[in-house]
Amino acid sequence: MNTPQRLFVDAGQLSDFGPGTVTLIHEANCYLSRLDDGGLLAISRKCTHLGCAVPWVVERGRFECPCHASIFDSTGNVIQSPAPRALDIYLITLTHNRIMIDTSKTVKRSVYVAEQLFYPQELG
Amino acid sequence: MYKNFFFHLRPRKVPARAVRFTLTWGLGGAATLMVVLQLLTGLLLNFAYEPFPVHSYLSVQHIQTELFLGRLIRNLHHWTGHFLLVVACLHLLRVFFSGAYVTPRRGTWYSGLVLLLLVLTANFTGYLLPWDQLAFWAITIASSMLAYIPVVGDLLQNLILGGTEVNGATLHIFHSFHTTLLPLAFLFFMSYHFWCIRKAGGVKVDGADRQNMLPVVPELLVRELAFAAVVSCFLLLFAMFFDAPLTGMANPSLTPETVKAPWYFLWLQELLLHMQPVLALCLLPLAFSIFLLLLPFLSQKREKPSLFVQVIFISFFLVIITLTITGVWFRGAGMKLLLPW
Numbered sequence: 001m002n003t004p005q006r007l008f009v010d011a012g013q014l015s016d017f018g019p020g021t022v023t024l025i026h027e028a029n030c031y032l033s034r035l036d037d038g039g040l041l042a043i044s045r046k047c048t049h050l051g052c053a054v055p056w057v058v059e060r061g062r063f064e065c066p067c068h069a070s071i072f073d074s075t076g077n078v079i080q081s082p083a084p085r086a087l088d089i090y091l092i093t094l095t096h097n098r099i100m101i102d103t104s105k106t107v108k109r110s111v112y113v114a115e116q117l118f119y120p121q122e123l124g
Numbered sequence: 125m126y127k128n129f130f131f132h133l134r135p136r137k138v139p140a141r142a143v144r145f146t147l148t149w150g151l152g153g154a155a156t157l158m159v160v161l162q163l164l165t166g167l168l169l170n171f172a173y174e175p176f177p178v179h180s181y182l183s184v185q186h187i188q189t190e191l192f193l194g195r196l197i198r199n200l201h202h203w204t205g206h207f208l209l210v211v212a213c214l215h216l217l218r219v220f221f222s223g224a225y226v227t228p229r230r231g232t233w234y235s236g237l238v239l240l241l242l243v244l245t246a247n248f249t250g251y252l253l254p255w256d257q258l259a260f261w262a263i264t265i266a267s268s269m270l271a272y273i274p275v276v277g278d279l280l281q282n283l284i285l286g287g288t289e290v291n292g293a294t295l296h297i298f299h300s301f302h303t304t305l306l307p308l309a310f311l312f313f314m315s316y317h318f319w320c321i322r323k324a325g326g327v328k329v330d331g332a333d334r335q336n337m338l339p340v341v342p343e344l345l346v347r348e349l350a351f352a353a354v355v356s357c358f359l360l361l362f363a364m365f366f367d368a369p370l371t372g373m374a375n376p377s378l379t380p381e382t383v384k385a386p387w388y389f390l391w392l393q394e395l396l397l398h399m400q401p402v403l404a405l406c407l408l409p410l411a412f413s414i415f416l417l418l419l420p421f422l423s424q425k426r427e428k429p430s431l432f433v434q435v436i437f438i439s440f441f442l443v444i445i446t447l448t449i450t451g452v453w454f455r456g457a458g459m460k461l462l463l464p465w
Contacts, residue, residue, distance in 0.1 A: 026377070050269065051268035052261065052265070053377055055379075065379075066383070067265070067379060067383045067458065068458060068459050069458045069460075106288065
């Protein structure tokens with residue numbers, strides 16, 4: 001009954017994700033975070049402390065883990081421990097203006113750096 | 125042949141002091157009885173249980189609400205599992221303070237440690253099977269702790285979960301271990317454990333008077349049967365009055381406010397809140413395991429463990445117990461400290 005994991009998840013049309021938004025992509029079990037400068041990050045929901053699902057709290061604009069109160073900002077960077085490192089990310093590609101998230105490989109990182117951002121080149 | 129087989133497990137006569145209840149507190153016997161109870165109730169539950177996500181939860185609900193005596197059998201299996209772990213730990217304490225681990229009892233000590241590990245594994249693998257929120261997140265937390273082990277942590281976690289997170293493959297792996305490999309391992313190591321005790325001349329009796337011997341049948345047998353009846357009654361009454369928990373169905377997207385590892389791993393989760401992950405989840409447990417493994421060599425010629433060995437052992441045990449109690453009763457949502465009353 002274990003369904004094989006899909007490699008690419010279609011998150012939707014690029015224009016659906018405005019700057020400064022964080023959207024839950026259920027199928028990929030991750031959040032698509034679009035920063036103010038248009039850069040994209042596919043951030044895993046799994047807390048790096050002990051694996052709990054981290055919800056995005058809209059009112060405070062941050063991820064707050066219910067298990068041990070770790071807090072992360074919209075890039076997945078740790079604001080408050082005990083989480084030892086930033087939330088994992090997935091690679092993003094753009095196909096016909098649709099955002100595709102590669103869920104086959106989790107990219108671990110200690111902190112957020114600008115190189116992790118994906119900048120889409122929108123088709124005219 | 126029957127008599128011959130029985131003789132391999134039991135002598136015909138035992139020293140009068142060996143049948144005194146306070147010598148062993150009946151802990152090994154209680155643990156044996158509980159394993160047998162687990163095998164029987166587990167066998168019955170397995171007739172109705174389906175080891176697939178969603179189905180597993182529904183089948184446990186079915187057992188709990190519709191099957192004849194289903195609730196009682198599940199309760200009995202659930203609570204006996206927990207009590208078995210407590211009894212096994214008390215048995216370990218009793219054996220330690222009796223010094224019953226040096227030659228010729230090394231085999232008994234090591235097979236006992238393996239059996240303790242099996243009880244822990246059986247409890248852990250069984251914990252996930254109801255596939256409710258409590259089970260799902262407790263196993264998620266406990267297995268995530270593995271990832272902190274340097275170098276092999278991620279590999280171990282993937283191996284146990286059958287992937288990077290708890291899913292259908294994990295349920296399948298846990299169920300297979302819980303219902304096939306572990307019962308077989310129990311039978312094998314319990315047999316070896318009993319054989320070792322028999323070979324070493326029965327339970328350890330200080331200054332046993334070999335002149336004052338009693339026949340095993342009926343003197344020991346009657347006492348054992350009476351004790352087994354008392355333990356069975358206690359477990360049955362407990363199972364009648366306290367239901368095994370079954371929360372909402374597992375939802376990988378929604379972590380409940382209070383998430384804790386199974387109580388026997390809570391001390392590790394608690395340690396993780398207070399110190400470096402590598403120290404908490406790798407070095408300290410490893411140090412305690414090595415201490416237990418080397419114990420027969422640390423006090424080779426002594427009757428009882430030396431004061432130094434006792435201090436180390438008691439310190440470890442007190443730390444584990446204090447952290448477990450804190451984790452179980454003094455932690456609330458977000459693992460914040462609170463008073464249980």
